Amino acid sequence: MRLRNNKKFLKNSLLMIVIFLLNGCDSALLNPKGQIALQQRSLILTAFGLMLIVVIPAILMTIIFSWKYRETNKKAKYSPNWSHSNKVEIVIWIIPILIILFLGILTWKSTHILEPSKPLVSNIEPLEIDVVALDWKWLFIYPKQGIATINQVVFPIATPVTFKVTSNSVMNSFFIPTLGSQIYAMAGMQTKLHLIATEPGVFNGISSNFSGRGFSGMKFKTIVTKNNKIFDLWILQVKTSQNKLTNMNDFEKLALPSENNPVEHFSIVNPKLFDSIINKFSISHK
Numbered sequence: 001m002r003l004r005n006n007k008k009f010l011k012n013s014l015l016m017i018v019i020f021l022l023n024g025c026d027s028a029l030l031n032p033k034g035q036i037a038l039q040q041r042s043l044i045l046t047a048f049g050l051m052l053i054v055v056i057p058a059i060l061m062t063i064i065f066s067w068k069y070r071e072t073n074k075k076a077k078y079s080p081n082w083s084h085s086n087k088v089e090i091v092i093w094i095i096p097i098l099i100i101l102f103l104g105i106l107t108w109k110s111t112h113i114l115e116p117s118k119p120l121v122s123n124i125e126p127l128e129i130d131v132v133a134l135d136w137k138w139l140f141i142y143p144k145q146g147i148a149t150i151n152q153v154v155f156p157i158a159t160p161v162t163f164k165v166t167s168n169s170v171m172n173s174f175f176i177p178t179l180g181s182q183i184y185a186m187a188g189m190q191t192k193l194h195l196i197a198t199e200p201g202v203f204n205g206i207s208s209n210f211s212g213r214g215f216s217g218m219k220f221k222t223i224v225t226k227n228n229k230i231f232d233l234w235i236l237q238v239k240t241s242q243n244k245l246t247n248m249n250d251f252e253k254l255a256l257p258s259e260n261n262p263v264e265h266f267s268i269v270n271p272k273l274f275d276s277i278i279n280k281f282s283i284s285h286k
Contacts, residue, residue, distance in 0.1 A: 033199040036195055043114075120160045120196050125160075128162045129153060141274055142269075151262070221263070
């Protein structure tokens with residue numbers, strides 16, 4: 001009866017440990033819909049599994065030793081003069097060193113493979129989308145299509161997307177968890193992020209860097225269409241909008257701080273707007 005209770009205790013303890021360890025995992029990160037996100041999930045799970053080689057035995061031994069060497073267990077061996085074991089020393093040093101070495105090599109390789117600015121290999125021509133972090137909303141400019149949107153970005157499945165990212169205010173962070181890496185948005189400079197979706201759908205995009213009062217509502221929808229035809233129809237729909245961004249005056253009005261902004265479409269955009277936003281923070285401009 002006591003043995004059965006002990007097994008039940010260990011099972012419940014293991015379950016609680018697993019729940020605790022997985023509590024910090026975002027479901028979006030573990031449910032990738034893009035090529036980069038898929039590789040990142042593999043990296044996360046590999047690193048997590050390697051670390052469990054040390055974590056699980058340590059937790060189990062803590063529980064087992066606490067139970068076995070409790071005060072009421074008179075059968076436990078008492079060794080007050082024990083202080084050293086070569087076998088224990090080998091295990092507690094060699095295994096962590098090997099794990100750290102493997103993780104170091106894995107990190108080095110994956111850092112270069114998953115470099116955000118590295119173009120993705122594809123036979124399909126990349127789609128360029130310029131991204132501007134505003135207070136507290138996201139502006140997406142399609143330079144080739146001549147349109148722009150607020151808090152909505154749309155592109156076809158299996159099409160490489162080159163995001164050029166900047167900020168019109170404080171430093172921010174552009175992140176679509178189901179598709180891949182986050183990238184910082186900083187005023188006066190441009191960062192690049194390459195992503196490609198492997199499944200159609202509507203995914204959440206967020207700001208993952210605190211940027212002020214309206215930060216929590218600084219979200220956008222990412223729509224991945226099933227094919228180019230649906231994407232082209234969406235472009236035509238945006239071009240019917242009465243809103244326009246033809247100069248910096250229009251942009252400055254749009255850039256005024258606002259919270260929880262709805263989706264907006266702009267049928268005409270100044271082709272030099274993105275560069276103008278970056279250049280306005282340069283010393284020569286001032």
